Amino acid sequence: MSEIPNTDQEGIDSVRMTWNNWPRTKVEASKCVIPLAASISPIRPHSEIPTLPYPPLRCKTCTSIMNCFSRVDFTAKIWICPFCYQRNHFPPHYSMISETNLPAELYSQYTTIEYTLGDKNQNPAGDFDAKSxxxxxxxxxxxxEEFEYVKSExxxxxxxxxxxxxxxxxxxxxxxxxxxxxxxxxxxxxxxxxxxxxxxxxxxxxxxxxxxxxRNVPGAGVGGYQQQKxxxxxxxxxxxxxxxxxxxxxxxxxxxxxxxxxxxxxxxxxxxxxxxxxxxxxxxxxxxxxxxxxxxxxxxxxxxxxxxxxxxxLKLKPLMDSILDQHLVVAILTILHIDFVTHGRTIHVPCDILKYIDQMPFQIISKDLSDPVRSHKDLDKDAAPYxxxxxxxxxxxxxxxxxxxxxxxxxxxxxxxxxxxxxxxxxxxxxxxxxxxxxxxxxxxxxxxxxxxxxxxHSLGLCFNGTLEINCSKDIKIQGIIGHCTSMEKKGPSVADTVIGEGNTMAWKMCGLDKSTCLTVFFDLSSSEKSNNPGALNPQLYLQFLTTYQNPEGLMLLRVTTITRRWVDSAANSEELVQGFDQETAAVVMARLTSLKMEAEEGFDATRWLDRNLIRVCSRFGEYRKDDPTSFTLNSFFSFFPQFMFNLRRSQFVQVFNNSPDETAYFRMLLNRENITNAAVMIQPSLITYSFNSLPQPALLDVASIGADRILLLDSYFSVVIFHGMTIAQWRNLGYQNQPEHQAVYQAFAQLLQAPKEDAQMIIHDRFPVPRLVVCDQHGSQARFLLAKLNPSATYNNANEMAAGSDIIFTDDVSLQVFFEHLQRLAVQS
Known part of the structure; x- marks a missing residue:
């Protein structure tokens, strides 16, 4: 088990896709198991994105914007849209265009570009130049005490x-x-x-x-306002x-x-x-x-x-708390001519009584501290009617x-x-x-x-009034978006019949967005095997993301990102398809889709669904002899994917029994809005080890990484844990780092203690929301923050097989090794 380096792979376009080579048909796409999806950060800042002071050119047929993939006839002053192949004439102010005099939007390196649309309209604040x-x-x-804290902030x-x-x-x-x-x-x-x-x-x-x-405003004249000019x-x-x-x-x-x-x-x-x-x-x-x-x-x-x-x-209390309340409700129901049946202190009324109960003067929701706030179990059993x-x-x-x-x-x-x-x-x-x-x-x-x-x-770059519109090559359909946005219900030829998240549209509203905002777009393909459009034989597909937003200075901007990927015949050449697989993005997309299904589909078994899909992926892209688990090998482009799925199955997004509904909702909201690198850390935390013998280096996310003479730094996004081994903690408690004798040795120990603190502060410094910092020692009560995230390769079940002094985890969860053995056996079955 090894770590994927957390490098920025999004580049200037801020787009990452599950598949960077696409199958041509719907049937072949379904065999890929992992959906065709793109993760886009609409306004992520990048120093190489130019801003143009003039409006963009739009295709007169599909309204997509001219971009570096448009073909240009310099003699006839015509550009051809890569999406619909419509021929468009350049306006007069482009008359000087030539092969040596190109506008910025046609430069090949500017796949993402911004246009200035002007200032926001004068807002109703009158003379105030308010941007927000x-x-x-x-x-x-x-x-x-809490009230004083919040007032101070x-x-x-x-x-x-x-x-x-x-x-x-x-x-x-x-x-x-x-x-x-x-x-x-x-x-x-x-x-x-x-x-x-x-x-x-x-x-x-x-x-x-x-x-x-x-009539209520002071100074209003006869007939209403004396409105100033x-x-x-x-x-x-x-x-x-x-x-x-x-x-x-x-x-x-x-x-x-x-x-x-x-x-x-x-x-x-x-x-x-x-x-x-x-x-x-x-x-x-x-x-x-x-x-x-x-x-x-x-x-x-x-x-x-x-x-x-x-x-x-909160949970409902019994409707009647006293005989007086009962008589009062009976009187009200009688006046309202609503049928009811009484059994002692219980009153049975039709469901539509709720609209009247809302307006009753007495409290009907439980305020009793002995009644707990609804739990996941209450929601599953529909025992929290409110x-x-x-x-x-x-x-x-x-x-x-x-x-x-x-x-x-x-x-x-x-x-x-x-x-x-x-x-x-x-x-x-x-x-x-x-x-x-x-x-x-x-x-x-x-x-x-x-x-x-x-x-x-340190600014979050808060922006307002954003809209996202997506243009696609023919035969590509948009199923919807998972993320912080709302469907604008704008129909078009690229809208799919099936819906995922906010769908049935090709445009979305984002009232608020910032430089961290990330959206996941799901695509589908038309079912036709062959197409009559002029681009049917074109090996390239195109996607264009148009994001309009108001920046913090009040300026309206349009960011245009146009990307291209290759069509491949996956039936004839699956290797080319495999080489375009992004397993980190695929893991995050599967996590977001799982979270959505758990909330939207009643009785959805997330673990079983993830297992079945993982088995299908391994059967489709693994190399093996039928019914021989020992022969199974997985293509290197998929080598980390089972590990991601193992950690996703154990994560707070799937296993909700130890969290409240509020915590689960919080985790999922952040999962849906962060970029792929950060979301991957939520699923599979990163672990760094510090010791006297070596420089800080990545460690296996395994209980075997714990050592008495080591310090571990765990980043699980929501919390950052500094974990001291038993020997390190004892030396620190004895104050060895502060003793002047043997200065070189103790100075090295002081530096060892300080290094993870500095790295932890760097992580916290760049993240929103700020994660919780946990500093703990081996065998301490807060060590659970680390142990809960580690692969339980050593548990109380196999403690006798472990070396003396090794840490164990008290759990019945299977280890990654056992999980992978089961996966191999199921993937190779006939």
Whole structure:
């Protein structure tokens, strides 16, 4: 078992594909087992990408953009589209084009190129030159210590924002408070009930914004607004609730100093009333009323589960807690003319009663601390009836945010769950960020939150209003995308009948994207064996990715990436097909597809599905004699793939029994948005060993790599572990690294201790979210963070076969060696 070096293989195009040579027919593609897919990072920065100050040329038939693969007739001033073979005339300003005078888009090295489309339209902020807006939604149902942590980080974030960034503030607990920042002389707050869903129009009416609120706005004349020249109706809301960071920093800091935790009384043994869903609805309505279409983010800081109003995700309590409640419900049902049957303290009513229950004045969701938050077992058994309802609510919120062009970012910190699993749909479809930590005082939250607002080399490069459009050669169909985006339902000839993820379209919306955003596109082939199109005999296929987005400076850009790959006759020449296989990309694509199926398909057995596909891959591409496992050898282009699948089967993406639904949702969201190199580390962590005898070097991801005189550095993406062998830990505890005698020896020991710390900080420094740093010793309690990721080649079952002093793992999981033996036997069966 060996490691694949983590080098950047994406190049200027930021595209990696499972297969770099494609079979020509649908039947041959199905025999490949691993789907035809491409992973693309739409706006990943690269120094060699030129930016052109003029608009691109589009094909008049298929609307693809002229690129370096277009054929040009310099005499007739015509270019031929490689996608549809349409002949297009150059416009007059290309009249000087020649073989020695080419525009940049025709240079062969510029397969990726950017065009400047101009500034974003004047936004409704009036005179403010706002390029982005941030509405902070702060949970106040926390213990005092946590509340002080989050307020401190909130203040720091305000100081890091650009001066012209618009800022709004919403706090919530039992009720929702929208803080008016434009009236700094006196604190003014608008309060919304936390038990009822709030529409955008209701938000506008209560806040006095737009047409619905004309009568409520001070200074409105007869018949409505006395609207100033050139100012939009939304300006009243912008001036009152959304201000530039430079103008409201003092007001916000003062407000936060005075802000207290939620004062609503909480009975002993119960959870606080927290109306997260209503708070996010109000924030979305505020942005929709004030800054529709402008790059804006809702930054939600949540410290516990939603227990009030829409978006609740806890288990149901028995409907009736007391005889008084029962009589009250009976009276309400009678007034509403709803049929019901009573059996003691149990009331049986039709399913549609839920819509009435939502509006009842008493609590129906369990706040009792003895009732646990839903688990994976509850979801599997459909024993968490409010889960689906909460997901449906956040799905509708996602649609609203996408239509407005706004993003939901989620920062959740709690020892228990907060509802990330329910909110996942809204975060993913808007392209939002997500960070899950144990405490607002933990470095995972503090350092990650700071990076969102930092500039310079540490900036995430937050961009807005992105769209992705894909053009394909004929006979290539798009099944869909897995990633942080939403289908725009744009039909076209390249749309496939089957759907994976966000499909039924050839264009997608990305309200928020950054330099780390990565999408996985799944392709299919038409079923026809032969095609009548002019390019049927062309050995090359073409794909073009068009990404339009607003950069942090407010400039609209179009990035065009055009790539080509070869068609191969896989039936006649499978070796050429095999040579184009990218096993690292294939492993990540299979992980993303597995995660999607586990969420979308009821009763889906992920382990069995992965095993069957791996056996098919080995049977198809391995070399062996029938029914002779000892003769099995796997092509070198597939040599790491079984190892990836072994680790995927054991990973947190497939084995969910040890994680909460929130943790699983968090892991999968990051898996779906990171590039191939980072996602591969999530599946198969990297391990480096440090010792006196050699330089730091990669080690096998195996329990055999543990040594008493070694230090190991494990990077599993979500956590970074520094593991000290027993002897190293004893010497460190005795302070040998600090003793002046025998300076050369102890200086070497001090350097040995320091090296993994420096390497760990380099990993943490460049990653978002910031991983958890675990420093542990052999046989210590936190050594489990390392042992859980290692191949269990030594367990309690074969401990007697191991050398004295060797570490063992207490597990019944099979080792990689046993796994591969089973795989060989099954792959060669007749």
């Amino acid at each position: 807006a941030f509405v902070f939604v702060l949970d106040t149902c926390m213990i005092e 909130f203040k720091r974030a305000i100081g890091l924002l650009p001066e012209n960034a618009m800022v709004g503030f919403v706090s919530f607990g039992t009720q929702v408070q929208v803080h008016e920042l434009g009236f700094s002389d006196m604190s003014k707050v608008y309060v919304f009930r936390g038990t009822k869903e709030i529409s955008k129009d209701q938000v506008m009416e209560q806040l006095g914004i737009g047409v619905a609120g004309r 050139g100012m939009h109706m939304q300006n009243s809301g912008v001036a009152r609730f959304l201000l530039p960071a430079s103008d409201c920093e003092f007001t916000l800091n003062s407000l936060l100093d005075e802000l207290q935790t939620d004062q609503w009384p909480v009975a002993p043994g119960t959870r606080a009333s927290r109306c997260t869903g209503v708070a996010l609805s109000v924030a979305a309505g505020l942005l929709g009323a004030c800054l529709p279409g402008t790059g804006a983010r809702i930054v939600a800081l949540v410290g516990g589960p939603c227990t009030e109003g829409p978006g609740t995700g 889960f689906k309802k909460a997901v449906k609510f956040y799905d509708s919120l996602a649609k609203q945010l996408v239509s407005q062009g706004h993003v939901l970012d989620l920062f959740a910190s709690a020892l228990d769950q907060v509802g990330v699993a329910e909110m996942k749909v809204a975060v993913e479809r808007t392209g939002g960020l997500v960070v899950l930590s144990e405490s607002f005082g933990h470095s995972v939250f503090k350092d990650s939150f700071k990076r969102v607002f930092e500039n310079g080399e």
